[in-house]
Amino acid sequence: MFVVVGTVARARAHQTGQVITAVDGWPVGEGIDDLAAYAMAQGAEGYDVHEVRLCRCAVCGGQVFGVHGDIEERAVQRICRD
Numbered sequence: 001m002f003v004v005v006g007t008v009a010r011a012r013a014h015q016t017g018q019v020i021t022a023v024d025g026w027p028v029g030e031g032i033d034d035l036a037a038y039a040m041a042q043g044a045e046g047y048d049v050h051e052v053r054l055c056r057c058a059v060c061g062g063q064v065f066g067v068h069g070d071i072e073e074r075a076v077q078r079i080c081r082d
Contacts, residue, residue, distance in 0.1 A: 032063075057082060 020027050020038045029035040036052040043049055055078060056063055062082025069076040 019030050019034050022028065027035065027038055029038060032054060039052050040049045054063065055065060057065075057080040060080060060082050062080050064081040065078040066081050067076055067078050
């Protein structure tokens with residue numbers, strides 16, 4: 001899953017009270033709490049999400065990442081987008 005944090009107009013309220021909208025096909029929240037609640041509620045291809053960790057880029061300090069994964073290898077790489 002790919003998430004982007006940004007300030008957006010409230011498009012719809014998620015059942016948990018968090019606000020998520022789509023921008024260019026990606027879920028966007030008004031804050032990290034929106035996105036963490038969204039990820040927990042959505043799950044990951046049939047699997048429950050038990051924990052959402054906030055990451056910070058070691059190079060620039062950014063907190064916006066793309067995610068690429070290999071299901072067969074059970075590996076995921078996050079790529080800083082800041």
